[in-house]
Amino acid sequence: MNSVLNVSAYRFVDIADPHALRAALLERARSLDLKGTILLASEGINLFLAGAPEAVRGIVAFLQLEAKESWSQAQPFRKLLVKVKREIIRMDTPSVQPARGRAPALDAKTARRWIGQGHDDAGRPVVLLDTRNAFEVDYGTFDGAIDWRLSKFSEFPAALAARRAQLEGKAVISFCTGGIRCEKAAIHMRDSGLDNVWQLEGGILKYFEETGGAHFRGKCFVFDGREALDTSLQA
Template sequence: MNAVLNISAYKFVPLADAPALRERLLERATALDLKGTVLLAGEGINLFVAGAEAAVRDFVATLRADPRLADLAPKESWSATQPFRRMLVKVKREIIRMDQPQIRPDFSHDGGRAPAVPAATVRRWLDAGRDDDGRPVVTLDTRNAFEVDCGAFDGAIDWRLGKFSDFPAALAAHRAELEGKTVVSYCTGGIRCEKAALLMRAAGLAHVYQLEGGILKYFEETGGAHFHGDCFVFDEREALASDLNARRG
C-alpha cells in the first residue's frame, strides 16, 4: 500500500529572511516527522518532502500561511516507503545553481517568470509537430545527462549537461540550432527549465517556453505521451514511471 505522500514544489519569490525561515520550517517539519530537503535562498524556495499524508498537508498549510507562499502548488506522488533518510532545511545562494545572477525569476509580479505552456498544449503540439502558428516545435532537456538517459521526450535536444550550471555555455555553443523554432524547455518539476527559458529569451530567442510543472506534471495530466522511459528523481525511489509510481527502489 502506498501510504507515504511525496511532494515537490518551488517558487521564485524574494525571501530576505531565509535564515529565520529556515529555523521555523525545520522545527515544524521535524515535529511532523517529515523527511526530505527544503532549499531556501534570497530568490525563493525549492522542496522535496515526504511523510504521512496528514503531516505533509499540515506542512503545506504552514508554508501557505506565509503570504509570499500562499499560492504554492506542490506536485504529489505516493510511495510504499519513505524515500528520504533525514530532514534537511538549507539556506543557499541559489535554489537551483546557474551562476547567472542577472537571471532572476520572480513569481511575485506579472512578467517576472518565463512563459509557460501547459502539458495538454505541449502534447497537442508534439502530436502535430508544430505549434499553433505552424512553427516547428522542439523540446530541450535541461537536466543532467544521466537523468536524460533514464527517460526523455522523443527526439528531445540533449546537450549532455554534467550539471545545470553548464547550461549557459551549452546555449552559447548551440544557440543557432534553436533559431526559427518554438522551443519548449523541460526538466523534472519545472525549476531548471524556468531559469533556462529566461536565459534563452535574454539571448534573443523569441519563441521559448517552459513546460509548466515539468515532467511530473506532464505525466499527471497526459499519461506520458511522447515520453519514453522513466523520470529520474533524486531520492531512494530512483525513477517514476508515467503513472507516477516508482519503477525501482
C-alpha cells in the first residue's frame, strides 16, 4: 500500500532572513518526522519532502505552497536537509527575478491541446523546450521536444544565445520537472526578446497528474530514491 506522501513545491517570494526561516523549518520538519530537502534563498523556497500525509500537507499549507503530490510504499529520502543557498535554482542571471513578475503560464490541459494540434490558438507552430539536464531528458521527454543537452541549468542562458533562432516565430512551451527551472527559463527568453513563450504550469509532474501524460514518452526523473516516475506517477 502506498502510504507515504511525496511532494515537490516551490515559490518565488522575497525572504528577508532565510537563515532564520531555516531554523524554524528544520525544527518543524523534524517534529513531523519528514525527510527530504528544503532549499531557501532570498528569492524563495524549493522543497522535496515525504512523510505521513497529514504532516506533509500541514507544512505545505503553513508555507502557502501549491505542491505536486505522488505516493510511495516507503520513505524515498534517507534524511532531512534544510539549506540556505544563493538561488533556489541556480541560473547565475541576476536580472531574472520571478518574484517581481512571472512569465505567462500554460495549464496542462491547454498544453496537451496545443501539442496535439501542433499550433497555439493564434496559429503559431508549437515547440517544446526541455530545460532539464541531459541525463534527466534521457529518462523521458515530450515527443519532438528540443533538448540542448545541458549538464546544469546555469548553462541555459548561453545555450539560448547560441540557438535562439530555433525558437523565433514559434509558440514556445518551456518545461521541466516541477516548474521551477522552466519558470526562470521562460522569463529569460522573454527578456531576450522572444514574445510567445509560456512555462508549463507545475511542470511535467502536474502535467502527468492532469492529463495522464499524453504526448510524453518514457519516465520523469525525480530527485529521490524512486529515481523516476511513469505517467501515472508511479515508480
